[in-house]
Amino acid sequence: MMNMCLWNKKMEGSRSRLMEEKSKKRSLDWEFDIKSMAEDINLVLKTMVWILGNHKNTTVLQFKLLLKSLQIQKLFMTLVLRVLNKEYACEQETLNKIWDLKMEHMKLITDARADLNKIGNDKRKKKKRRKRKMEKLVEDDENNNVIDHDGNQLVQCVEKLQELREELEKINKEASGELLKVAQKYNRNRQPFYDKRTNIIKDIPGFWSTAFLRHHVLGGLVCTEEDRKIFEFLSSIEVEVSQDVKSGYIIIFNFDSNEYFENTKLWKKYGRTKISASSIQWAQGKGVDERSFFKWFSEVDKMDEIGEIIKDELWSDPLFCFHHEADEENVDNVAVKKNEDEVVKDSEDEEQND
Template identity: 40%
Template sequence: MVVGASKKLKVSDKSDKREETDGEFVLSIEKLKEIQDELKKINEEATDKVTEIKQKYNEVSKPLYDKRNNLIKYVPNLWLTVFSIHPDLNSLLSEKDHEIFKHLSSLEVEDHQDVKSGYSITFNFNPNPYFEDTKIVKYFTFLGEGKTRVTNTPIRWKKGNEIFNGTSEETKGNERPPSDISFLSWSNESEQNGGQDENHYKIANIIKDDLWLNPLNYFNNEDSDEADEDEDEDEDESCDVENDSSDSDDSDDDQEYDDEEEE
């Protein structure tokens, strides 16, 4: 009888411990959910605060960007130079792009009103022989879950200068060589015709987060490169003069040595 009672006590103890463990497990999960809910609330509040700050920044900075755009009009081919010298964008500019970008008067990047839903990139052109439009706009709309919808204003090409996706209409089919892929093909691509790829967004991010913030980072680099080239040329000329001088001195020494031998 004693042995049987002992076994029942052990079984009862194990059952109590299991129930206690299960209770702690359930309670821990509930507390974890509460903490996660609090963290979610804090993150949402932080996001709202960041959005407010971003909206305020856009409001304050827009007049300065507008003023900058007006000044850039007096700097010939600034945007063409900046795009041409950028290490990740220069390969995208075809010969046709270079000609068209000479007519690019200003560039604008604007967040959507609520900031969180996306942004647009606007290329403003002077009247030109290539297309009717003076403005080409590319829209990026965030849909959530890492998805983005890309749309753009269609380009209305003038007769004789038609370009299909940034390449001449004479290029047919899908057998387009890499050299034909240009910046205009990027600006004319949308979600519907294959615009959603990694490079597509990389270009947009470079324009938005790099070039737009400070184009002088690259424009001044070109001036610096030219100065370096001039300096190198001056050094080469200096070396040539020194070498000529050295050769002349050697020649004089040889002449003196010959005169001594004759004596």
């Protein structure tokens, strides 16, 4: 809190100097203005480092302020440079623009300070409301044995519980950080085994299509004849989890060349705040109906469970899915079906030759 007070004092001093400048005749001290802006940036950055993680709303506000400030300063210094290089025919008009940018920057800082004060006031109001609630609780239960003759015991208990709650929140936050580190570590440890598994699977025809179609949930999503034919060209599935884990993951379907679309890769990315996916470049005359599994790649406006199932079940243990017996007859092993068709075709050719 001491750092925040120090920042406020320094910002106030900087603003006072600018206000004095405003009250004077419209003169321009570019060296002073640029130095003052640089000091503002330095103070904002130092403050953000201190409050980051503890006061999220304030941190976000500071970052927005810094971004807007930098944009204004870029325009300001560009105009100053052009004036110094005498690139403008009408210097006075340019000086007026520079002055307006100074005033815009001053207003930005002033408004930001008002927003910060509002956040502080809101916190103080919240604390007062909590105090009033406790006082009301004491007043309602003044005849209860929980309250001593001074009427303070319940208040003290609630305050202690609040303190314990805040301590537990700190521990939970620390635990989340440690769990994240563990997840990152073991994701790195798994990767070499995933790479070895991928190399082995390459020698098993139709492995991924079979594993996908035999999954008790995913297999039911492939319910059209055209989808089944497309899955015959599926060569592999990959799941890439971001290094920091928090940023999400991407699912990649790799396909051999086929008559249905030009893509060799179809991907869908689940980010922290949004979903994105590759667009399918369908061949002329090809496409999907409403029941097709491939509509999943165009559904990016809401979270779905399919990505989680692919990542946590199919990708995690594809061998289990590959060995799993299909619940329905129409969910079959694409590779086996394809081989059976080739055997039948060869038998027919032999009969014709005989």
